[in-house]
Amino acid sequence: MKRTFFFMVIALAFCVPAFAQYSDWNQIPIPPLPAFKPQQPKRIELPNGMIIFLQEDHELPLIDGVARIRGGSISEPASKVGLVDLYGEVWRTGGTKTQTGDQLDDYLESRAAKVETGGGADSTTAAWSCLKADFDDVFKVFVDLLRNPEFRPDKLELAQANAFDTVSRRNDDMGGISAREALKLAYGPDNPYARIPEYATIASVTRQDLIDWHKKYVQPNNIILGINGDFDSAAMEAKLRQAFASWSKGPAAPKANVPFKTAKPGYYLIPKDDVNQSAIRMVDLGTLRNSPDYYAIEVFNEAFAGGFSSRLFSDIRTKRGLAYSVGGGIGTGFDRPGVTRLVMGTKSQSTVEAIQALYEDVDNLSKTPIDDVEIKKAKDGILNSFIFNFDTPDKVLRERMAYEFYGYPADFLERYRAGVEKVTKEDVARVAAKYLHKDKFAILVVGNTKEFDKPISSLGPVSEIDITIPPPPGEKAGAEAPPANPQ
């Protein structure tokens, strides 16, 4: 009997399914997510003003670092647009006082290590990636580049030739044209975030410009340095303090004064007759992330245009089959207004139909405001995936560096979560009404006008944008165009 009982218990244990069977997805239980406190990087401020973040991560035997330095292309003179791009390239390729860039290439590549520099809109960067064992070798190169760059003229020439090439190719791809020209409409053609290099501005950049830029901006008090990887923070801190001890504070990077001047609402057209799809962008000026509207905007964007189940995707792509890519939302930026935009690509023959469909979706926001179900879906989506903002030490480091750079609170992410949780239906309706107006959009269409379903002018007055590339200095305009065939 006893044995039988034992047998039965065992048998039962095997018979009872290990899991319940669920016929419906929403019956599946979701246990609470284990508590997770991401490791925060250690913040250090050196006496010379350099800010350092150290984030230990011992999973792989690697050490990576990046210095973000205040000052970028928004601060370059209008006559020398492209200077910071060239600077970002030649800073590294031009080598240091003691080693040419080519020598650095050999030295680093034999260790499968990288040290790279680059230019951006509001900052430049110098970064490395190396094996832990090679850290001292590689870090020496990094510091040498920060302190003693040489900007050798042959590498400036090489970078300029490449920059010319980029200019020459910029009208080949309609996606690139659309993004570039729409930004000019949103911010103004001369706005430093939107303007683009030309042959002449690239040609005017000299080695002295690069040297001067470096002297002006690469000062310890303009640098935020983040290091991630397999090291001991105390030992690393000691090393860094020693490496930068002799570097004294310099003048602070001047703040760029950036005017924003959005184009007049209306239609803007760039004809391109070698395509069968139109790139449509409706743009307007957005707002800042420290705006009290920010959290409602985030929820609105998620519901309106964030992913498969958003209104725009469901209507334009799924229901109407008008586009492969469609998206947009109210734009926000850390220290400048973002670009509010609706973006899609559709076949030439449905260009006007697509514009009207986007209008309908904007109109529907007031006719059928985003409802509680959509709000819940959007908030759940943001909050349930929130963990992916900080699931690796590297992401936590990058977030902290961004907040430091833009003067946002270190706990911005926590505030974000709390802010999103509080958003109501009314908040979402309010920001939609405040920031999305179809009458305020500058609407850019790049496409094959001959194939359009209706001319854009059937919607309203159209301004054509000329994207002809100004020729290099000394070459005459239109030299490349052969004479028209009289037949």
Place this chain on the structure above:
Amino acid sequence: MTRRTLFVFCIIPILLLSCAFAQDLASFEKRITVKKLPNGLTVIVCERPEAPVFSFYTFVDAGSAQDPYAKTGLAHMFEHMAFKGTDKIGTTDYPAEKAALAKVETAYAAYIAERDKTVGQDTQKLTQLEKTWKDAITEADKYVKPNEFGKIVEQEGGEGMNASTFEDKTVYFYSFPSNRLELWAYLESSRFIHPVMREFYKERNVVIEERRMRVDSNPIGRLVEQFVTAAFQAHQYHRPGIGWISDLNSFSATDASNFFDRYYVPSNMVLAVVGDVKAQTTIPLLEKYFGQLPTKAVPDDRTTVEPPQNSERRVVMQDRAQPLYLEGYHRPSYLDKDDAVYDAIADLMSNGRTSRLYRTLVRDKKIAADSAGFSGMPGVKYPHLFAFYAFPLPGHTPQEMAEGIHSEIEKLKSTDVTDEELKMIKTRAKAGLIRGLGTNEGLATQLATYQAMYGDWRELFKSVDRIDEVSKADIRRVANQTFVTNNRTVGVIETKAPAKQVAPAQGGAQ
């Protein structure tokens, strides 16, 4: 094939020497569990409890190369349909919807039969048949809950949900918080147990827009399509994965269903789950959900073998876009014993500022903005191309690119690479591997891919050993046998300003 991918913006990973590496393999051995389910599906679980999240990667060993005749683009089309839900997700009343969808198919078959008649097409009948078909779609759409599958994933916190169709494979992936493991197992298994071809014809239009964006309206897309289709004449690689427009306008939901039945076979699929999961509880969960995938016969996967190319082929596209030079040479599949030699050649020629093509064409001759060589065009599973490209600087021609690349190829054939170069290649190969191990997404991708392609995830680590064995003589031998004129296909964009349009209403004469 974007420009400048290899250089400035990409900080390349680094790695240890072999001994330390072996330890890594040992540590992965402890964290990885592989199981082949009775239906043939292979599952891999890798424990990486860094944060309460996990990523998965579903690898299906079928891609565009498996598209049936006159149905190019079908593998990709099915991939889109795998987001449309199941018999339980995305519908308000499945039995009614199923009947309505069947009517759509009947009506569509009748419509295209008439549409495609070459003789005796009845236009009135055609209009009627088209209307019947479209009405049937409207009827079926009544039961649709749009995008419910994606909505669930997004609302529950899914991150990075997407899929890709390649010539050789179709893959599906995203990440979830770890408390959604069972929900994920339900969702991911059910889309392959009971996919429903709802909203098929609207989604087909979406795919056609994708073709317009990637190929028709993009000069490089246009050239690459012509180049690849010219390089292959016999093997399936001669057809574009995105699909020819007439096929896209013709294939049906029934075709997509048939494709799924034939190729989404559990024994052709590998599933990797990586993150804060325990093998002990995850494997039974995978068995419970994915064990329900019905066992199917492995499809006959024989293909026409591309015969040796015996004459150079050239594709010259006159276009207003700036010039580009591209050339490709047939090479064997990834399973060939020389695969690692090709990898070594690609690294030597292309990787970073020490690469031979950068140093000669970009740095010294100053004729190109960028140049590189790489394998895998358009896939790797079958014999494919080792391709080179160069973007000429303004004032330089594609012909100069060809000459520059050929002189580097000749050097490869006639002179041994240096000790330093060989060492660099090997060090970088080890480096290239380790960075892929630092994220759940990267690990899931690599483990599933190597398990599917080699039958053992450990090949991920062993691939480094194969590169380590490459000799100078191997590089010369492989270069000499591969890079020969008759084995070459060339693709060129020659820039030509558009002829000025003559205003139509001027002369009157046609």
